[in-house]
Amino acid sequence: MSGADRVEDLLRELAPQVLGTLVRRYGQFDLCEDAVQEALLAAAVQWPQAGVPEQPRAWLVTVASRRMTDQVRAEGARRRREETVAARSPADALVAPGADADLRPEADDTLTLLFLCCHPALTPASQVALTLRAVGGLTTAQVAVAFLVPEATMAQRISRAKQTIKAAGARFAPPPPEERPDRLRVVLQVLYLIFNEGYAASSGPDLQRAELTTEAIRLARELHRLLPDDGEVAGLLALMLLTDARRPARTLPDGSLVPLAEQDRSRWDAAAIAEGVALVTASLARAPVGPYQVQAAIAAVHDEAARAADTDWPQILVLYELLERLAPSPVVTLNHAVALAMVRGPLAGLDLLATLDDDGRLAGHHRLDAVRAHLLELAGDPTAARERYRAAARRTTSLPEQRYLEGRAARLDP
Amino acid sequence: MKYVVLIYSNPAAWSALPAGEADRVLQVHNDLIDELTGSGELLNIYRLAHAGNARTVALRDGVPVVTDGPFGESKEVLASLWEIDVERLDRALAIAGVLTPHATVEVRALMDAAGMEM
Numbered sequence: 001m002s003g004a005d006r007v008e009d010l011l012r013e014l015a016p017q018v019l020g021t022l023v024r025r026y027g028q029f030d031l032c033e034d035a036v037q038e039a040l041l042a043a044a045v046q047w048p049q050a051g052v053p054e055q056p057r058a059w060l061v062t063v064a065s066r067r068m069t070d071q072v073r074a075e076g077a078r079r080r081r082e083e084t085v086a087a088r089s090p091a092d093a094l095v096a097p098g099a100d101a102d103l104r105p106e107a108d109d110t111l112t113l114l115f116l117c118c119h120p121a122l123t124p125a126s127q128v129a130l131t132l133r134a135v136g137g138l139t140t141a142q143v144a145v146a147f148l149v150p151e152a153t154m155a156q157r158i159s160r161a162k163q164t165i166k167a168a169g170a171r172f173a174p175p176p177p178e179e180r181p182d183r184l185r186v187v188l189q190v191l192y193l194i195f196n197e198g199y200a201a202s203s204g205p206d207l208q209r210a211e212l213t214t215e216a217i218r219l220a221r222e223l224h225r226l227l228p229d230d231g232e233v234a235g236l237l238a239l240m241l242l243t244d245a246r247r248p249a250r251t252l253p254d255g256s257l258v259p260l261a262e263q264d265r266s267r268w269d270a271a272a273i274a275e276g277v278a279l280v281t282a283s284l285a286r287a288p289v290g291p292y293q294v295q296a297a298i299a300a301v302h303d304e305a306a307r308a309a310d311t312d313w314p315q316i317l318v319l320y321e322l323l324e325r326l327a328p329s330p331v332v333t334l335n336h337a338v339a340l341a342m343v344r345g346p347l348a349g350l351d352l353l354a355t356l357d358d359d360g361r362l363a364g365h366h367r368l369d370a371v372r373a374h375l376l377e378l379a380g381d382p383t384a385a386r387e388r389y390r391a392a393a394r395r396t397t398s399l400p401e402q403r404y405l406e407g408r409a410a411r412l413d414p
Numbered sequence: 415m416k417y418v419v420l421i422y423s424n425p426a427a428w429s430a431l432p433a434g435e436a437d438r439v440l441q442v443h444n445d446l447i448d449e450l451t452g453s454g455e456l457l458n459i460y461r462l463a464h465a466g467n468a469r470t471v472a473l474r475d476g477v478p479v480v481t482d483g484p485f486g487e488s489k490e491v492l493a494s495l496w497e498i499d500v501e502r503l504d505r506a507l508a509i510a511g512v513l514t515p516h517a518t519v520e521v522r523a524l525m526d527a528a529g530m531e532m
Contacts, residue, residue: 123501126454148416149457149499157454200528209528250531257531370532397415398529 015137020109039064126161231287241276242299291327366395
């Protein structure tokens with residue numbers, strides 16, 4: 001690991017702590033977040049050359065506080081000009097606070113920040129962007145590259161997100177107990193969204209986007225450290241580890257996708273699988289079961305099969321039946337149909353898929369066509385299967401999926 | 415989801431609009447640009463030069479040959495192209511709807527280099 005990489009890891013770890021310290025000291029989450037971002041950028045430039053300061057956290061707090069003071073002064077000056085009255089200026093009170101005055105580690109700051117950045121008033125895209133910057137310590141430029149949008153656009157989204165949070169009257173405090181389960185569910189959704197963005201990235205120019213999986217796992221790990229008894233937090237972390245373990249085998253060097261059944265399982269990450277299995281096993285034993293734990297359990301059954309043919313499909317079918325009860329959705333039904341086909345035959349799977357035809361939510365979605373094509377192929381109807389693969393290929397907006405689906409269709413050409 | 419919104423209009427019909435109408439339509443466009451910039455949904459906007467300046471390049475006997483045109487005075491031609499990033503298709507269609515006065519608007523999804531194995 002290079003010096004710059006070490007500095008980057010340290011900055012990401014310190015970012016939410018420094019931001020928490022500033023917000024507790026000054027309030028004004030939006031301005032503090034900008035000030036911390038500037039301090040992080042300054043450190044990213046200076047530390048690799050000048051060396052990491054003895055007290056990196058205090059250094060960041062001091063630099064960010066100075067930025068904060070400048071901003072408050074500038075804001076005060078602007079108001080004085082505009083209002084031509086002596087502005088109430090809190091600036092003097094903010095000059096040079098003792099850097100170590102409130103540096104005691106506040107484990108809950110990271111959690112409070114996560115709740116704030118995943119505020120329900122925000123769109124998922126804004127929740128993701130703000131979480132990556134304020135909690136993850138990524139720069140606006142890094143977030144922009146990961147989502148393939150111009151940096152100015154991403155800066156605008158983050159700034160708008162902070163305004164929205166402010167307008168919603170949110171404070172830097174944990175949500176009230178009655179809101180907490182719902183708010184935590186949103187946090188988990190946001191982390192899973194970040195993970196999936198990175199996981200879907202294939203090779204080549206997408207590699208920076210792929211780092212989002214690492215970041216999502218890091219944040220989920222931190223959340224699990226803060227809430228060790230929450231089964232769904234453990235379940236999400238396990239699900240990420242068990243899914244990411246297959247990443248080395250899921251694409252070929254040219255970026256084409258390899259379906260689960262055809263992956264070279266010797267390339268799966270055995271350590272990540274062991275950690276994921278241990279996490280999900282422990283959480284299922286002691287916490288009330290939730291959808292992330294069940295999805296992690298399904299991933300674990302796949303990951304523990306040495307060969308695709310060894311997969312314990314009856315076990316996976318039972319888990320999908322449970323998932324349908326806990327968190328029904330058309331996508332769950334789609335995967336349930338595959339499991340059903342593997343246990344009771346392709347016709348049983350096709351029957352279950354037929355129930356989705358009247359469900360508007362998946363109508364015209366390429367995955368419905370892709371799964372139907374696969375089951376029709378298993379059922380020995382290559383003509384119909386080919387037609388469904390082609391329909392799926394037309395509907396997907398993913399280039400590697402399109403290539404995969406067209407390849408499947410071409411294999412069935414008479 | 416990233417989409418391009420393609421705006422086709424007829425230059426002759428556009429020139430023949432009553433006084434103030436073109437300004438009114440442009441104001442609608444500018445207000446929309448402000449809104450989409452503020453929300454972080456607008457990624458890029460390309461305004462195309464007059465179609466009378468277009469050149470067409472095509473192979474003839476295995477050699478690329480350049481011809482003038484196609485001229486668009488009497489038919490709808492591509493006038494501008496907006497690249498947007500929105501939560502859902504509905505939102506892209508609502509944006510397109512605002513741009514429909516004196517234009518035909520096409521919404522196309524952009525392909526992504528990422529994908530999920532099946």
